[in-house]
Amino acid sequence: MSESPRPELIVDGFPRKRAHWIELATSGDHKDIGRILVSGALGFLFIAVIELLLMRLQLAIPENKFLSPVGFNRMLSLYGGTGIFFFALPLAIGLAYYVAPLQVGARGTALPRLGQTGLGLWVAGAVVLYSGFMWTPTEAGVNPFAPLTETAFLSNNGVDAWATSVGLATLGFVLISIDLLTTLRNMRAPGMAWRRVPIFAWGATVGSWLMLFIGAVFLAALTMLMIDRNYDGIFFADGSGGAPLLWQHFSWIFFSGTYMLVLIFAFGAIAEIVTAFSGKPLFNRSAVMISLAAIAVIGTLAWMQNMYTAPIGIGWKYFAMLMSLALIVPVGLVVFNLIATLVGGVLRMRAPLLFAVGALSLISIGLAAEIQQSLVAAAWDIKNTTDATAATHFTLIGGAVFGGLAALHYWFPKMTGRTMGETLGRISFWTLVVGVLVTFVPLAFAGYDEGQVIDAYKFFAGSGVDAYNLIASIGAFVLFAGIVISLVNAIQSRVSGPEAGHDPWGGDTLEWFTLSPPEPHNFDVLVDVRSPRPMRDIREAIAHRTASAELPVRESEPVA
Amino acid sequence: MAPHSPGTDQIDTLLVIGFIAAAIVVVVINVALLYAVRRYRSERGAEPRQISGGRGIQFRVAGVLTLFAAVVFVLGIVFTDKARETPATGDAGLASLKSAPLEIEATGQQWLWRYTYPNGAFSYYKLVVPVDTEVKLKLVSTDVVHTWNVPDLAGKYDAVPGKVNDVVFRANDEGSFEGASATLSGQAYASMRTEIEVVSPDEYEAFVEKQKNEIEEAQERVVGLIENGEVP
Numbered sequence: 001m002s003e004s005p006r007p008e009l010i011v012d013g014f015p016r017k018r019a020h021w022i023e024l025a026t027s028g029d030h031k032d033i034g035r036i037l038v039s040g041a042l043g044f045l046f047i048a049v050i051e052l053l054l055m056r057l058q059l060a061i062p063e064n065k066f067l068s069p070v071g072f073n074r075m076l077s078l079y080g081g082t083g084i085f086f087f088a089l090p091l092a093i094g095l096a097y098y099v100a101p102l103q104v105g106a107r108g109t110a111l112p113r114l115g116q117t118g119l120g121l122w123v124a125g126a127v128v129l130y131s132g133f134m135w136t137p138t139e140a141g142v143n144p145f146a147p148l149t150e151t152a153f154l155s156n157n158g159v160d161a162w163a164t165s166v167g168l169a170t171l172g173f174v175l176i177s178i179d180l181l182t183t184l185r186n187m188r189a190p191g192m193a194w195r196r197v198p199i200f201a202w203g204a205t206v207g208s209w210l211m212l213f214i215g216a217v218f219l220a221a222l223t224m225l226m227i228d229r230n231y232d233g234i235f236f237a238d239g240s241g242g243a244p245l246l247w248q249h250f251s252w253i254f255f256s257g258t259y260m261l262v263l264i265f266a267f268g269a270i271a272e273i274v275t276a277f278s279g280k281p282l283f284n285r286s287a288v289m290i291s292l293a294a295i296a297v298i299g300t301l302a303w304m305q306n307m308y309t310a311p312i313g314i315g316w317k318y319f320a321m322l323m324s325l326a327l328i329v330p331v332g333l334v335v336f337n338l339i340a341t342l343v344g345g346v347l348r349m350r351a352p353l354l355f356a357v358g359a360l361s362l363i364s365i366g367l368a369a370e371i372q373q374s375l376v377a378a379a380w381d382i383k384n385t386t387d388a389t390a391a392t393h394f395t396l397i398g399g400a401v402f403g404g405l406a407a408l409h410y411w412f413p414k415m416t417g418r419t420m421g422e423t424l425g426r427i428s429f430w431t432l433v434v435g436v437l438v439t440f441v442p443l444a445f446a447g448y449d450e451g452q453v454i455d456a457y458k459f460f461a462g463s464g465v466d467a468y469n470l471i472a473s474i475g476a477f478v479l480f481a482g483i484v485i486s487l488v489n490a491i492q493s494r495v496s497g498p499e500a501g502h503d504p505w506g507g508d509t510l511e512w513f514t515l516s517p518p519e520p521h522n523f524d525v526l527v528d529v530r531s532p533r534p535m536r537d538i539r540e541a542i543a544h545r546t547a548s549a550e551l552p553v554r555e556s557e558p559v560a
Numbered sequence: 561m562a563p564h565s566p567g568t569d570q571i572d573t574l575l576v577i578g579f580i581a582a583a584i585v586v587v588v589i590n591v592a593l594l595y596a597v598r599r600y601r602s603e604r605g606a607e608p609r610q611i612s613g614g615r616g617i618q619f620r621v622a623g624v625l626t627l628f629a630a631v632v633f634v635l636g637i638v639f640t641d642k643a644r645e646t647p648a649t650g651d652a653g654l655a656s657l658k659s660a661p662l663e664i665e666a667t668g669q670q671w672l673w674r675y676t677y678p679n680g681a682f683s684y685y686k687l688v689v690p691v692d693t694e695v696k697l698k699l700v701s702t703d704v705v706h707t708w709n710v711p712d713l714a715g716k717y718d719a720v721p722g723k724v725n726d727v728v729f730r731a732n733d734e735g736s737f738e739g740a741s742a743t744l745s746g747q748a749y750a751s752m753r754t755e756i757e758v759v760s761p762d763e764y765e766a767f768v769e770k771q772k773n774e775i776e777e778a779q780e781r782v783v784g785l786i787e788n789g790e791v792p
Contacts, residue, residue, distance in 0.1 A: 069747045069748065069749075069750065070747055073744070073746075073747070073749075076744075139746075139747075140744070141744040145704070145705045145743065145744075146705075147703070147704050147705070147721060148704040148705065148744070148745060148746060152703075153670075153703065153704055153746065154746075238720075238721035238722035239721075239722060242722075243722070244705060244720050244721055244722065244723075245720060245723070278600070278608055279607075279608030280608045280609065280610065280611070280612075281610065281611075281612045282612070283611070283612060283613040284612065284613035284614075284617075284618050285612065287613075287618045287622075309707055309715070309716045309717050309718045309742075310718045310720065310725075311699075311717075311718060311720055311723040311724065311725035314640075314644070317640075318637060318640075321633065321636055321637075322633060325629045325632055325633045325636070326629060328625055328628060328629040328632075329622055329625045329626055329629060332621070332625040333618065333621060333622060333625065335589055336621050337613070339589075339592050339593060339596050340613065342593075342596035342597065342600060343596050343599075343600060344600065344608065344609035344611060345600050345608045345609070346600065346602045346603070346606045346607065346608045347596075347597060347600045347601050347602055348602050349597070349601060349602075357593055357597055360589070360593060361589070361590055361593055364585060364586055364589035364590060364593075365586050367585070368581075368582035368583070368585035368586045368589075369582055371578060371581050371582050371585065371632065372575065372578030372579060372581070372582050373578075374578075374636070375574050375575075375577070375578045375632070375635075375636040375639075375640070376636060376640040377570060377571045377574045377636070377639055377640040377642075377643040377644075377715065378571060378574040378575045378577075378578045378636075380571055380643070380714075380715025380716050380717075381561055381568075381571050381572075381575060381711055381715060381716070382575065383716060383742075384707060384709075384716065384742035384743060385742070448575075449561075451561060451709070451711045451739075451740075453709065453740050453741070453742040454742070454744075455743075455744040455749070456740070456749060456750035457749075457750050458750045459750070
């Protein structure tokens with residue numbers, strides 16, 4: 001090297017901008033990653049509802065031959081995998097990854113490459129699941145029980161593809177959660193103590209912790225399954241020391257946690273919407289925050305609620321019942337405080353609030369049905385019937401579809417700079433309400449009254465469930481229509497929706513302080529946070545300082 | 561489900577209790593939601609009340625919720641325990657059994673149930689049991705997890721390979737009761753059904769005797785055919 005003096009400052013110029021899609025695909029920006037996750041999740045929502053529709057077509061009439069038994073089992077397995085790993089979880093985590101750092105006033109995330117890797121793994125998981133579809137998809141079910149998943153019973157590569165796919169996706173979620181958690185812990189704006197953190201960001205914190213625990217458990221279980229299948233392992237195989245029930249424990253810990261995670265993110269988003277659209281602060285913030293954390297812990301500890309029929313001691317079943325019923329207290333407190341926030345407010349019944357109220361209503365029906373499912377002896381009758389299918393779907397459609405669409409309508413202006421169409425939103429909302437009720441109420445009755453079992457590719461004539469199933473299949477078409485309308489609305493609004501301002505709803509939290517869509521660095525100025533409602537403080541300060549101080553701030557109607 | 565055993569009577573009661581609890585939750589939440597949404601729809605000039613609650617009301621609400629959960633939990637335990645207690649064989653039941661239940665092995669296999677009776681006879685798909693008799697099914701599996709499920713007579717239980725799961729029930733009435741397996745077990749899962757025929761003790765004893773004889777006859781016939789060289 002030469003000894004020539006170097007200038008202290010070298011300006012190479014800005015790096016050349018590459019094509020838009022390359023920039024997006026290689027971006028470490030939490031907003032780009034969040035957007036990809038959310039749009040991908042919505043795409044998979046479309047695929048999942050088509051799979052549901054095909055299964056309902058097969059089950060429209062008794063002993064139908066529309067799908068083969070194996071074809072139905074494959075559809076079922078794909079539907080479960082898609083719905084959980086490629087719709088509900090990425091939608092919740094994607095929204096949180098986009099919004100939560102903005103809400104706490106962070107200028108980016110702490111470990112962006114981790115988030116980027118997470119997205120890559122998730123995409124890889126999706127590719128594996130659906131490329132498996134082209135040769136031999138798994139036919140082992142939504143939560144495939146060992147030893148059906150052992151090579152002795154399903155020797156083709158379907159189960160390997162499933163395990164690889166959901167394993168990659170889960171690992172991706174774990175990495176994103178680590179980044180989100182680090183950001184939320186370390187990069188909050190000055191003055192934003194935990195007690196002032198927006199409730200959705202708090203939900204993201206709790207949900208990320210939860211994902212670290214359940215993700216680890218599930219990844220371990222999947223690894224053991226892969227060893228069993230490919231390297232002569234015996235973890236879940238009967239005999240020579242293996243234990244089929246071990247898989248049930250591990251997988252139910254994960255799936256119960258996932259159920260809670262969807263609920264926690266939904267409650268967080270609903271809380272933001274309810275406060276913004278009522279103009280009130282959240283009723284009893286601290287109780288809601290504690291309750292969300294309690295839901296994560298208690299709900300996951302209730303995993304053996306799914307194992308009431310398994311050969312485990314009755315004490316474990318009572319423990320699971322205790323945990324399931326204890327969940328009434330935190331969930332009840334959250335719901336009570338959300339409704340109490342509405343009371344005394346001035347409600348603007350726009351699409352986000354409409355979807356949020358619908359989400360609360362459906363979640364209440366689903367969780368109420370779970371109370372019945374939690375009673376040990378009652379579950380001996382209704383467990384693994386379509387009544388359980390209906391309960392799960394009410395909660396998860398309420399949380400992930402209605403809660404997700406509420407959040408999408410609410411944050412769409414921030415993410416795209418445009419507002420989602422209100423009319424289509426309303427049409428979609430009512431179509432979806434009708435679709436969910438017409439599909440799953442008859443299935444609940446078929447399970448409760450006639451004991452129709454889950455996951456079966458056909459039912460027999462004369463078992464008294466013909467009418468229930470036909471109505472449910474008609475309902476699935478309505479559900480499909482509702483989802484298509486919302487997706488069309490999102491795409492259309494993305495292209496040509498009315499331009500939104502930076503703060504279209506008059507929100508209280510910091511994401512509304514920045515541009516729509518935000519610059520890569522999120523904020524030019526960082527605010528000093530003095531309360532849980534920093535944007536309201538800012539608006540009040542401006543109103544106070546302007547000469548025309550007699551004008552109340554609330555008079556300024558939102559732009560869109 | 562139409563209960564035909566003491567155990568399923570208790571299950572039925574608990575189902576109703578669970579249904580009432582669920583109905584209360586659904587009605588309270590949805591009425592409150594509808595009221596809030598209709599009553600506080602925005603009006604010109606209305607100002608949102610900036611109230612954020614207090615500790616008192618949280619503790620009261622939490623207290624009510626805890627009480628509700630506790631009541632449901634206690635009822636759950638009480639009726640589950642009642643459902644698990646199957647009364648011993650009654651007067652109309654199998655007389656040869658005094659205190660011990662009639663033990664039958666139920667083997668789940670893809671995609672059939674096989675029942676082995678105490679005298680060594682067995683039957684597929686259809687289980688014949690005497691009325692008013694305490695029956696203990698020992699559920700086992702030879703391959704994957706199956707769920708044995710005849711809702712009119714007993715609860716659901718899993719047959720897990722390597723484990724034994726007990727189902728105890730006592731049928732009140734004679735008749736035929738159908739059930740379908742309730743855990744996905746592969747291709748023909750939907751067809752994996754079973755039927756329990758509840759008969760009088762005499763008919764039961766005649767059935768197992770006949771079944772045993774027929775199995776032995778069939779066995780001898782097969783051996784005979786092979787020894788005579790009629791089958792290779």
